């Protein structure tokens with residue numbers, strides 16, 4: 001049996017839980033919120049909350065890959081997160097190293113292509129090198145696009161795209177009237193990937209927090225109340241089922 005046949009069989013077996021495989025989103029984005037509150041609830045340090053959140057992350061990546069979803073984007077560290085206490089920032093930076101050290105072999109084996117969304121140049125050297133190596137190692141893979149946002153802000157991404165487009169115009173390779181929505185998409189980190197279909201933010205917060213503003217233009221939003229460390233594969237399936245039931249009109253009408 002090839003990989004596709006295994007996936008099809010898996011989907012068939014799980015059809016009741018996830019519904020119609022044809023209605024699965026192509027691209028899921030997740031704001032993994034609630035690690036701090038989970039830690040407080042359990043009288044643990046915030047860093048321990050983030051560590052528990054990383055366990056959830058592993059399960060959700062595996063499940064997304066098993067389902068054959070094309071792209072998964074995860075908000076791990078925003079440009080605003082640098083303002084958190086130094087020990088929390090250090091813990092998150094360490095978790096990034098630990099995550100790639102323990103997962104890279106399996107992800108590569110599963111044909112996952114890793115892409116870091118965000119400005120890697122401002123990261124500590126070890127983290128920068130680890131992320132660059134993960135991208136390099138998996139660049140030729142053809143499976144799930146796993147986008148991990150680190151030092152990411154959507155406005156910064158759009159400003160970067162604008163600068164690159166302006167440079168093309170200055171160099172005479174592009175005329176201003178030729179700039180289209182596709183031109184902008186091609187200059188985002190996610191160039192070549194489908195736009196986000198389903199955006200999940202855990203913990204009951206109802207904000208986008210500067211995450212993939214352009215890519216989310218027509219995304220469906222689901223806001224489960226559960227805190228990220230408590231988010232399970234079953235909860236994820238419920239989000240996918242809810243997505244399946246949404247009528248998507250893209251501003252038009254369906255009869």
Ligand code: FPP
Pocket residue numbers: 032033034035036037038050051053054057075076077081092095096099148203228
């Ligand atoms: C938001 O919860 C979560 C973050 C700022 C970090 C998310 C990171 C991980 C789940 C793990 C690290 C990532 C990788 C790739 C290893 P919060 O702390 O703002 O929660 P709160 O609102 O309850 O305080």
